[in-house]
Amino acid sequence: MKLLLIEDEKALATSIQNYFQRENFICEWAADYRTAVEKINIYRYDCVLVDLMLPDGDGLDAVRELKRNFPETGIIIISAKNSLDDRITGLNLGSDDYLTKPFHLSELNARVQAVIRRRSFQGSQQIRFGKIQIDPQEHLVLVDQQEIVLTRKEYDLLVYLIANKNRVLTKESIAEHLWGDDADLMDNFDFIYTHIKNLRKKLMDKGCPDYLKSIYGVGYKFSEQ
């Protein structure tokens, strides 16, 4: 998978690049609008991450350019501006998602994967991890071809964990992914633990190995080892 990151803040760009490299994605970086347009017109990307405020231009123009020339490329806007107008303009222009800074890299990763999945062909839309197989369109989860019935939150949690497999996920990032702005309604993260426990139990009941590892004081890690 090949990504283009259009972001003028070097430190943030490096973090994002490092994160996606571990995912075995190629993540190229353009620090300004001019470089971004050059790269867009030369290479093909699966997904482009665009910051709206660039030193020499408006990220929304880059989105327009992309949509005109390469409509099949996924676009995610990452912006410090949380203005509703920008969000609506961005989504109307055909961007697939809008993420407000600051965000969790794991969240960005999950969204990139979702965009790429939506944009790829039917066959590759399936999510696979170990014994788990998920059909995102049907919201269907199979372990060894047996269906598991999950609640909406458990399903979201599982998809999020798999998208960020082999990584340490903080409790905050999980809470925010599942409850968004309401995450701060939970005065402690015991609540996440309840969901994690239920999910783990449902998976293991169907013969799944225990993929979920708890990392003391931090959060969880979903991996095959």
Add this chain to the structure above:
Amino acid sequence: MKLLERILKYQIVTSLCVLTLGAVLFYFSVDYLIDREVNKELMRSKAKVSWQLRHINELPVYILQLGDSLQLDQVRYPGQMALVERKLFNEFENEYQPYRQLIFYERVEGAWYRVTISKLLAQRQQLLEAVVMTVTFIVALLLISLLLLNSWLSRRLWRPFYKTLRALDSYQVEKHEVLTFPKQHTVEFEQLNQSVTHFTDRLAATYQNLKEFTENASHEIQTPLAVILSKIEGLFQDESLKESQLVALSEISEAANRLAKLNQALLLLTKIENRQFLAGTEPISLVPIINRKLRDLEDLIEQRGITVKTAIEPTGPVMHPALAEVLVNNLLTNAIRYNVNGGTIDIALNAGKLVVRNTGAPIHIDPELMFERFRKEGTHSASLGLGLALAKTICQVNGQTLTYETDGPWHILTVTW
């Protein structure tokens, strides 16, 4: 008391004093003049009478004025000439009337006579009446004209002043308005209006600067926060880190997350106050928003064993949809956060009114104070303390009212529009 009324008060008091004083002076001076005239006439009559008595053989010429009477009494000894005033019975009028009498003694053919000339003083009574009547009439006329002038003045001349006053009364700095007025002919009012215009202009500019600064600062904070959070997340993946380091890192991450949330909430608050959300044009139904939110919060509600009762009709205020969302969101999350386990939430949406009632621990301050920023009752560490401030601001900006009441275990938040 109105300025004009105060002026009127002084005017009336002064006029009454001057008029009373004038009336007294007038009375005495006229009285004096008449008195002198009466005495002169009496003296003239005396001269005539004396002359007549000395020439008794001749036919009397006209000696007394009409209404005067003459009385001759023989006496043994002459006395002092005297001027006296007394009331005598007037047979024609059938009443006692005041008379002035000049009494003198005259010798006629060897015998002394006491001569009494009586003069009716009826004019003096009439004069007094005339003076009192005239003065009363003048006073009444003066008062009426003063009142009329006053009301005319307050309607005409003071109109611009009251207009300015009303404009200042309803002035809200949050609306970023500058008060301007049409040109006035009265110099003082024109000066006042100009001062007010300059003043509100400066006020609006300062307020605007402050708000823009807040917004820009919040924006600028977002990027470094994003860097911090992304670096922390990168570090989490480093498997060589010790557990204690991971725990410390996790705490840093939590704090940074909280800071980011706080900043976002403040930014939203500033934006609403800056009126960056256009006012809605048509009523927006709150029903889908409430239902969606309840669905989102379903598992939280369930986990805390809270019962939700709803009685909602498809209605809602005129509002920007995004703000309606934030408003409902804050009211509902507030009702969950400060609820007790196993508590109840009542949501009632009727025409012109949204009431969210929840059970909760009693608060020990005036409920209205809960709308202040960063005001938290108890130790809900996860709460930013901005939720109700946001809700209140949204209502203020959109012209709705939000009230907070407590009733036993119930906390009642009401939005009316």
